[in-house]
Amino acid sequence: MTLWLAALLVWVAAGARVGRVLVKPATTARVAIVVAVASVALGVTVAVPEIALAIDNLLPHGVHPGLLSDGIGTAAWLLFATATSVVAAAAWPVVSRRNLRQIAALIYGGGLVAVAITLAWSYTFGWLSTVFGCLFIVVTGLRNLDWTTLGRGVAIYTTGTALVAGMSALQIRRAMIDAPRSAPGQPEWGWPAWEVAALLIAFGAIWIVVELWLRARVLLHRIRLLHRVMVGRFPEVVAHDQPGTSTQLRASDQVAQIMDALYLQSGGGVELRTAGQPPASIAQRADRVARWAGNPLGEIVIDARWIAPPEGISPRGWVQAIARAFETTDGAHAEKSASR
Incomplete structure (x- = not known):
């Protein structure tokens, strides 16, 4: 039940960010936040056991259980790191509004290539890319912390991102030791931490509006x-x-x-x-x-x-x-x- 509720709350936050883009100019950073929060919502939704089982049943019988749902979940978190990296890049002094779109295009391009490699070759590569992306976001967030409305939102969002980095690193370790995955229809390993991370990210994304x-x-x-x-x-x-x-x-x-x-x-x-x-x-x-x-x-x-x-x-x-x-x-x- 908590997984369903977490997914619902994150989708609500994604909808709030979409509404903000509709009423304000759709800048590169605002669109990136929408993509990031929607990706988190997708990742949390796929983690719901019933939805994961329904997705895996789309594949023929005999295929490795959890193959499709795990791939979508990994790609969703990788896309979150990619989109948020665009926002983080905009916060660096060397990046101007003029060249932000070009930098964003490069980041999105690299992220899509990483997603393709992840789905075609190794989910471990996707988690490793997510770790590096999240570390860049955390470093940028720590550089921009202050006691303002925006600063508090950045702190909450950065905390959730740091938790994603930690959980992604643990996913790599589990893959290296070939740890068993959860039985079909059961929550995935570490789901409470993923829930907390998703809610922190969603709450941080709409903190300004809420406050x-x-x-x-x-x-x-x-x-x-x-x-x-x-x-x-x-x-x-x-x-x-x-x-x-x-x-x-x-x-x-x-x-x-x-x-x-x-x-x-x-x-x-x-x-x-x-x-x-x-x-x-x-x-x-x-x-x-x-x-x-x-x-x-x-x-x-x-x-x-x-x-x-x-x-x-x-x-x-x-x-x-x-x-x-x-x-x-x-x-x-x-x-x-x-x-x-």
């Missing part, structure tokens, strides 16, 4: 009350003819609407002497803006200088800081009571 969606959902939750209050006062900041958008775009729109509403409430760019200079502390500044937003007719005076994001913080981060402070104001408590 951006989660961050957008968190942002929408944090600014929900402040957005409702400010848009209620200034409904003109919302374009009512906007079509349905993604979660990330909706979060960006609401941040912009809050900033526009705060700007309008401050007088539309008029500088007030009584407002004074904004402090350097982001927390103090956000707290004062939040209390003024909750009670605009009170004693606190704010002008556009206070509304603008402080240096070193993005509009999203600034609105989140105001929203967190706004949760503790009297206006927020009144709004919560009224909504109940």
Whole structure:
């Protein structure tokens, strides 16, 4: 059952990557990721005992059991290493966008030749080629690790690739000692590790999309009350003819609407002497803006200088800081009571 579930999840990730190519320019690297994840999905699918048995039954009786399914599985992982090597090559400084297509063509050509040799001569050759390809990918991934959304995705993807390299090396060792293969209809040797590797690769491939969606959902939750209050006062900041958008775009729109509403409430760019200079502390500044937003007719005076994001913080981060402070104001408590 777990093999079926792993195959399904990897195919979902492959579909997500296809969708990303359809909505964004189909660059060489993006297409390569689609090919890589689809190859992993094929490799995991062929590893399902029922599917492997059905594939092997296509051959005449008396043929070595597992010959066809093993060949397809080996070729799938080799194709994964080939396609991901294209992505890895794009990350090296010596490779430019102009010559990436030529390099990709050479890599794909070499990979297809390796697949042909694997199917016609020796599966061990295919696993050896996979090991070398994965080592190149791991080295490239380690060179590009950083604590960003992309860096975290690369780390997950690289971890899965390193596991593939290790399992491929063990496949070579098993072939050298002529280890027996699993009985027909039974999971192949090492299938839990292959599952983990496939899921890491699939998750790493869609990590950017997942993290951006989660961050957008968190942002929408944090600014929900402040957005409702400010848009209620200034409904003109919302374009009512906007079509349905993604979660990330909706979060960006609401941040912009809050900033526009705060700007309008401050007088539309008029500088007030009584407002004074904004402090350097982001927390103090956000707290004062939040209390003024909750009670605009009170004693606190704010002008556009206070509304603008402080240096070193993005509009999203600034609105989140105001929203967190706004949760503790009297206006927020009144709004919560009224909504109940």
